[in-house]
Amino acid sequence: MQSPANASGNLHHRLWMYQAMLRSRELETRIKEIYFEGKLPVFNMAKGPIPGEMHLSVGQEPCAVGVCAHLRPTDVVTATHRPHHVAIAKGVDMNAMTAEIFGKKTGLSKGLGGHMHIFDSAVNFSCSGIIGEGTAPAVGAAMAAKLQGRDDVAVSFLGEGGANQGQFHEAANLAGLWKAPVIFIIEDNSYGISVSKAESTAVPRNSDRAAAYGMPGVYVSDNDPDAIYEAAGEAIRRARAGEGPSIIEIETHRLEGHFVGDTNEYRPQAERDRLPSLDPIPLYRERLLAEGYEGAELERLEAEAASAADAAIAFARASEFPTFQEALNHVFA
Amino acid sequence: MQSPANASGNLHHRLWMYQAMLRSRELETRIKEIYFEGKLPVFNMAKGPIPGEMHLSVGQEPCAVGVCAHLRPTDVVTATHRPHHVAIAKGVDMNAMTAEIFGKKTGLSKGLGGHMHIFDSAVNFSCSGIIGEGTAPAVGAAMAAKLQGRDDVAVSFLGEGGANQGQFHEAANLAGLWKAPVIFIIEDNSYGISVSKAESTAVPRNSDRAAAYGMPGVYVSDNDPDAIYEAAGEAIRRARAGEGPSIIEIETHRLEGHFVGDTNEYRPQAERDRLPSLDPIPLYRERLLAEGYEGAELERLEAEAASAADAAIAFARASEFPTFQEALNHVFA
Amino acid sequence: MSSPDTETLEAPAASRQRRLTIARALNEALHQEMAADNSVLVMGEDLGKMGGVWGTTGGLLDAYGAERVRDTPISEAGFIGAAVGMAAAGIRPVVELMFVDFFGVCMNAISSLAAKQSFFSGGKVKCPMVLMTSVGGGYSDAGQHSQCLYATFGHLPGLKVVIPTNAYDAKGMLLSAIRDDNPVVFMFHKGLQGMGWLGTAPGSVVHVPEGDYLVPLDKAAVVREGSDITLVGLGLTTHHAVDAAKVLAKEGISAEVIDLRSIAPLDRETILASVRKTGRLVVADEDYLSYGVSAEVIATACEDSAVKWKSRPRRLAYPDIPIPYSAVLEQEALPNVERLVDLARAAMTEK
Amino acid sequence: MSSPDTETLEAPAASRQRRLTIARALNEALHQEMAADNSVLVMGEDLGKMGGVWGTTGGLLDAYGAERVRDTPISEAGFIGAAVGMAAAGIRPVVELMFVDFFGVCMNAISSLAAKQSFFSGGKVKCPMVLMTSVGGGYSDAGQHSQCLYATFGHLPGLKVVIPTNAYDAKGMLLSAIRDDNPVVFMFHKGLQGMGWLGTAPGSVVHVPEGDYLVPLDKAAVVREGSDITLVGLGLTTHHAVDAAKVLAKEGISAEVIDLRSIAPLDRETILASVRKTGRLVVADEDYLSYGVSAEVIATACEDSAVKWKSRPRRLAYPDIPIPYSAVLEQEALPNVERLVDLARAAMTEK
């Protein structure tokens, strides 16, 4: 899925964002359902077509699309253990990504990586299951662009919990020092697993920490795709123009548990009750309709996203498992 | 050497500070000279009565005395690879410390630690040769005091170079979050070995980074013992009163090379030429005299410091080396 | 020998026994020790409200309050380093590194700070800290959430490193660890933990006394006696070894099974006593092969002058590759009973 | 075999040969490779203006400019992690971790990030990064500045780990490392580096050709041939082994000396070929004993069916204690020629 930054212009960026959110949501809805296949009656994480941990981005799609709408395939993105929405918005091949999640040979990494290790070199996307790990490589990728005379940027996504990792501090300082064309996008969903932001972070806003690194910090409230699009656009423009890095913290919402199976019980009941009303996709749909977009057009995008997700699942299911030789082949390049 | 916070009050804190600076200086002057014993004509770090690396604090004494003047033995201090001035100001036994530097059995750690591992549990002092390592234990020590219902504080000394270590970020966030009675003292001598602050730090002042951790940040210019005393006094008062942590960054000067043997060649000539005029000890002497302190009193302190240093060296030289059994004995408690 | 008898690893315990999972046993140990000693404090990610991802800290927050049961930011270097500072001041912190795989973000706090406080201070500063951490794979959690890294910790001086194989040992060893004045890396294997959402080797669920008891941190256990061959395991591979011994028994081969329980210190005497008797050795390790536990056990036996080898020693370990996600690949890479039996058979027949 | 011949380790080279220290050889390799390939970049603490604490980067800043020769903040996790991002984009970064002892503040960037890029991406992302780092003690730099930690790095998959013993190998191996598409941990021993301010084993200063040549990263070297006993060393202990072999020769004992040069991969074939011939083995390692290089070498030999042992294998390694500061203690703990000779004699006489 090409971003509007590269698409031929006939798809307006707001529709593109809507569509990218839908694709992620449609795929994750299916993943969630399939995740339970084979794991019940006594839930066992090791079983079924999608074993292991599964972190869904449901509710956080605006962060991905508002940022990635500005990116080119040659821009680099590093993401986290919660990568699907960002991957899809960055243009990662959905079929190959889904096959990876199913551990298949046709997966992006032939099944060696899995859901926390989505690597697509065609669009320069990677992610990691270790908190903070992607921050420094993003600075390096940004510096590489600068050294190679490209005006590409790098974007590092992290959670508000991840902002308390030492690696983030080191990476942000390097970025500020070297004026690296990198943008740190902090998806503030208020929780790191069960630990709330107030229990983990000495200041209310990570965007205020930008001053510690000599870079602008912007806080975007309300999980609003358009506001994210604006803020990210400005930060990415600055970065491409050689004006250096930025931090953007986005208020977003984790509508599901930390991973599939987590029931969010540590969240106050009132907060949990409110979650469905915060779903950004219907909210954005309403806004688009209110602002004159055609319902039929939206429905077309919805259908397209559903069928893309179906196709990805079908592709993954139909694919073969890798042979053990694959695991031996790629320890070294 | 008891700090004025504990001394019976008959020694004014400014004289105490002067004396503590002198003690450190007198000892380090001797250490520097002895360091070259046995190492020449072809300098070999492995040889002589004091082998290994040797980092002197010459010029940075004000940071130590201005802070430690407020501390009690039950307050905890963690210091760095450049620990002597802080150790002496914290009241570490000078004889046992010097013996440690000579690798002797009578040393604080029986010769197991050496100059970068000065541990004196009698006054709760420790240090480490790994940059940033002392920051988190200081937070822990501060929390221990809080949990145990003591109004003791912890002070973590670090260099401006060390402030770019991830550990510092994590420790500072924990401190801010938990309102730990800890003070981070950043000795800004403009260099981390050969790398200047401008080459290492994205912002001009680390004290500005305090805002990222929800704590006050103070910058003290001019390596001024009295100004440091004031700033530290306020921070320590706040910490004891349960008002939480602080960061104090102090402009100071490393008058010697990074370690003995380093010739400072990477520093601009003009800067090197200026260094002798920045020696804080004669400057403070002048000020004390100008403000009416008796010359004779200062001379008495000077003589006392010199003889304390002589005694420490003599004690260290006269002591025996440890037996290998000591090394085996203390791997575990 | 203070571990449960051979039978507990092999057969369901008698009905009146109280059988617990390792998770429950650890939780009980923490409850009891926090009640008995108010210098004990628990700190880590999701240990409070959530009760721990590994089920070890449930109920502690309610019982002992937020001062002593602390949820932390995702700042492992920070809170483990802070624990060292607390420990020096007389607190006995139990901290959790959620997955051992995350060691790389905080190893300095463990292997430099905690491990060397005693040495650097000439014995004056103590570090009575327990670092609990989960190890092991087998459930497709991929290359950053499935490692064992036993040897990574065992190699560095100043740490005690233990891994219980059943709930009895788990409780007794955790109580010993908390009371120890040294840093103890307490590893629990996810495949033995008894979480609802992960399969659990049945042999780990054994009788656990309600009261207080200690299991030493420096003793291997002979969990099954035998005379023809010595099988050495730790964590999950101990269970594989017991299962292999049962298969071998049917073929008339009498295998002795040793559960290392501690890798630092390594109980070389117990290993040697067995290999001197059997003259044959197979080591099963789920950690990476090279520079791993299996090599150390083999070298220990081969250095000994009293062992009379009837065949050369053999080892089964995780190959030197990152852990692949896809279940088919991961299962192929993991040590298992079948391969262990094959190696034991080879040791019985070949030189 | 691409290493210098036996003599270079043993005797001063012929007068017209150009003899360099390892530091100078590494510096020359960096100069030549930066000139030849402008994707090579050097980054770390004090590498620019100061030319590196270990003398490896002198003159590079002037020759190649501040973009390609970067001084960094004291942020090892940050700049090593950044190097991984650069490497994925086609840059070939050479980074320095000043002392290997600091691994604990940045190990995640090395053993998770760099080491697993290839695997996690199914081979699509490369990490052509060299991590240079100093190892070893012997000059009273105490417990945080004197370790070797060979096995710590060798144990974790995805890294190549090498350590040259002389200047010839140093240059050829560094050129190989920079051109390798994988992360290479390039360890240089301070006791061999040839810094003015540190003593240097004379055998490390050998003839170094001016031109371009490669020494492979996966081959041990037989630095002295012999028939009675195999002595295995790496880094400084290779020099001890050569010296021990000379002493033994006077007693009529013919010792073969193997310099491992690489511990990941470990060249098991070269070890086995020698031990199959001699039937006796002593390993000398300056890293901590337990779970170390010495155990892996011994296990490798003992697993082999073709070795006919004439006496049991032996090892000399650093004891499992932090490195003491006091020179008398440190020297007593370090492996040395005398002890190696004693072990070899024992291997010749006892079972």
Ligand SMILES: Cc1ncc(C[n+]2csc(CCOP(=O)(O)OP(=O)(O)O)c2C)c(N)n1
């Ligand atoms: C270094 C490290 N510590 C701990 C974890 C375990 N862990 C996985 S996700 C997570 C919470 C992350 O919170 P946040 O950064 O806010 O991201 P979110 O899950 O909310 O998207 C934790 C603690 C980890 N993967 N890596």
Ligand SMILES: Cc1ncc(C[n+]2csc(CCOP(=O)(O)OP(=O)(O)O)c2C)c(N)n1
């Ligand atoms: C983690 C770590 N990285 C690098 C070093 C090497 N090193 C020792 S002192 C030093 C400079 C420290 O600078 P700063 O913190 O400003 O303290 P200063 O030496 O100026 O007192 C460096 C880089 C170290 N000891 N630890």
Ligand SMILES: [Mg+2]
């Ligand atoms: Mg979050």
Ligand SMILES: [Mg+2]
């Ligand atoms: Mg400095």
